[in-house]
Amino acid sequence: MKKQNFELKNDKIRSAFQELKKKHPERFQRRLTLSWSNWGFGMESLSESADRLAKAGIHFIELHGNHYGPDLGYHPDETLRELKKSGIKAAGVCGMFSRDNDLSSNRAISRQAAIDYLKREIPFTAEVGGGYLLVVPGAVGRPQKYDDMEFDRSVDTLRSAADLFVQNGIKAAIEPIRSAEVSFVHTVADAQKYILALNHPGVQQINGDVYHMQSEENHIGEAILAADAQLINLHLADSNRGALGEGSLDIDIIIMALYLIGFNQEGKFVTPEPLGPSGDPYPAMYGKPNKSQLDQLVFQTATYFREREEELIAS
Numbered sequence: 001m002k003k004q005n006f007e008l009k010n011d012k013i014r015s016a017f018q019e020l021k022k023k024h025p026e027r028f029q030r031r032l033t034l035s036w037s038n039w040g041f042g043m044e045s046l047s048e049s050a051d052r053l054a055k056a057g058i059h060f061i062e063l064h065g066n067h068y069g070p071d072l073g074y075h076p077d078e079t080l081r082e083l084k085k086s087g088i089k090a091a092g093v094c095g096m097f098s099r100d101n102d103l104s105s106n107r108a109i110s111r112q113a114a115i116d117y118l119k120r121e122i123p124f125t126a127e128v129g130g131g132y133l134l135v136v137p138g139a140v141g142r143p144q145k146y147d148d149m150e151f152d153r154s155v156d157t158l159r160s161a162a163d164l165f166v167q168n169g170i171k172a173a174i175e176p177i178r179s180a181e182v183s184f185v186h187t188v189a190d191a192q193k194y195i196l197a198l199n200h201p202g203v204q205q206i207n208g209d210v211y212h213m214q215s216e217e218n219h220i221g222e223a224i225l226a227a228d229a230q231l232i233n234l235h236l237a238d239s240n241r242g243a244l245g246e247g248s249l250d251i252d253i254i255i256m257a258l259y260l261i262g263f264n265q266e267g268k269f270v271t272p273e274p275l276g277p278s279g280d281p282y283p284a285m286y287g288k289p290n291k292s293q294l295d296q297l298v299f300q301t302a303t304y305f306r307e308r309e310e311e312l313i314a315s
Contacts (some may be wrong), residue, residue, distance in 0.1 A: 007290050009222060013225075013260065017256035017312070027259065028264075032309060033264070034306075035060035036053050036061055037064075037235065037272070038061055039064035039066070042287035044289040045291065046074065047082045047086070047144065048075060052294065053088055056298045056299050056302040056303075057302060058130040059300055060269060061083065062271050063090055063094065064093075064096070065096050067120040067121050068233070079177050080128055092132035093128075094231060100113055101113040101114040101116075102114060102142070103154040105150075111157045114157060118161040118164060121133055122164045131170070132172070132207070133170055134233070135173065136185075137153060137155075143181060150183065151194070151197075162200040169248040171205045172205060173205040173206060173232050174203065175191070175209060177212050181212075186212070188213075191229075206227050208234045210236055211237045221253040221254065221256070224257040225261060231261065232268055234258070234270070235271050236272040236301070237272065237275065238251075240272050241274055244300065255312055272298075
């Protein structure tokens with residue numbers, strides 16, 4: 001039987017992965033680094049979240065970028081103390097961009113709020129030892145475009161704060177998001193176009209998300225290969241945006257593609273972010289946490305990912 005197109009693409013990645021194992025076994029001595037994005041845990045204390053991750057064998061966390069005002073959000077010293085108790089380190093920070101702080105807004109007050117937010121979040125990321133800050137060019141939960149100039153406004157607004165990334169030693173990671181949630185920058189190619197238009201050394205990285213990729217990319221594995229060295233973090237969730245292993249996502253192809261681009265190196269993270277299929281996931285950050293469900297979500301995802309990774313490397 002003739003194979004389907006996606007199967008042919010899978011075969012190509014699988015063949016390249018096997019060839020890499022054969023010719024360069026040293027490239028597999030280090031495993032991919034698991035982290036976890038904690039804002040989906042809702043109104044749970046950081047210490048509880050860190051303890052859960054440590055018990056699951058996850059030693060990095062992508063912190064909720066919750067500095068929505070000068071008096072709000074995590075305090076650096078307290079954050080470091082709480083993480084240290086559980087042996088957890090900050091991988092980076094998940095920047096949160098809504099209509100209130102939209103880099104592309106047609107309201108100047110919202111763009112200024114985005115700049116002010118970055119002025120708080122970038123130094124915080126550096127103070128807690130994170131390496132990247134996730135940036136969304138347009139508001140999450142706003143799939144309708146303002147006008148034909150939102151891309152340009154977003155680029156100009158982010159450029160005005162871009163020097164802060166360099167000054168603080170933090171990498172801006174542009175995240176493409178599916179068209180059901182944002183009005184532009186939906187694919188890796190879109191993110192690369194945005195980065196090229198901004199043309200700043202502080203804004204060169206990409207944050208991928210496989211849930212968005214399955215909606216917007218022709219093939220997730222090929223999109224990872226196309227992102228290549230620009231990819232610094234990859235959000236994970238299964239096809240139903242739940243725990244890995246609960247849907248139809250081909251996690252093997254994703255793992256193979258990541259090894260092909262040398263993603264198993266210091267400073268690059270695979271970060272589960274299973275949020276459910278809502279068109280606007282941001283309300284989850286204010287939800288009441290169900291600890292038993294969160295425990296199951298984390299442990300199943302971490303266990304399944306490591307099992308598949310070891311299966312691929314051993315086979």
